[in-house]
Amino acid sequence: xxxxxxxxxxxxxxxxxxxxxxxxxxxxxxxxxxxxxxxxxxxxxxxxxxxxxxxxxxxxxxxxxxxxxxxxxxxxxxxxxxxxxxxxxxxxxxxxxxxxxxxxxxxxxxx
Numbered sequence: 001x002x003x004x005x006x007x008x009x010x011x012x013x014x015x016x017x018x019x020x021x022x023x024x025x026x027x028x029x030x031x032x033x034x035x036x037x038x039x040x041x042x043x044x045x046x047x048x049x050x051x052x053x054x055x056x057x058x059x060x061x062x063x064x065x066x067x068x069x070x071x072x073x074x075x076x077x078x079x080x081x082x083x084x085x086x087x088x089x090x091x092x093x094x095x096x097x098x099x100x101x102x103x104x105x106x107x108x109x110x111x
Contacts, residue, residue: 001025001038001065014065014072020057027085034067037075039082 062076
């Protein structure tokens with residue numbers, strides 16, 4: 001997960017969780033408090049067609065990166081390949097979907 005600065009330089013916000021490399025950060029949304037929420041499926045890493053085959057060290061998850069501390073937490077796990085992420089209009093829940101299960105909704109009262 002990187003950020004491109006105004007001068008064009010790249011800042012790495014997160015490339016590991018608990019010392020293990022992320023799989024394939026994919027979709028991202030920023031909440032009103034500046035937290036970065038993103039999915040980390042295996043897309044592109046299951047074969048050589050879209051990238052390089054890897055042996056994942058982390059499960060596929062949704063993460064929340066706190067803008068104040070820089071600390072990441074797992075927001076949702078066990079999704080089987082999260083794809084897409086969005087907040088509800090009230091900002092009281094977050095939705096992601098998986099190719100196998102369709103849309104999933106999980107409540108996070110403090111977005």
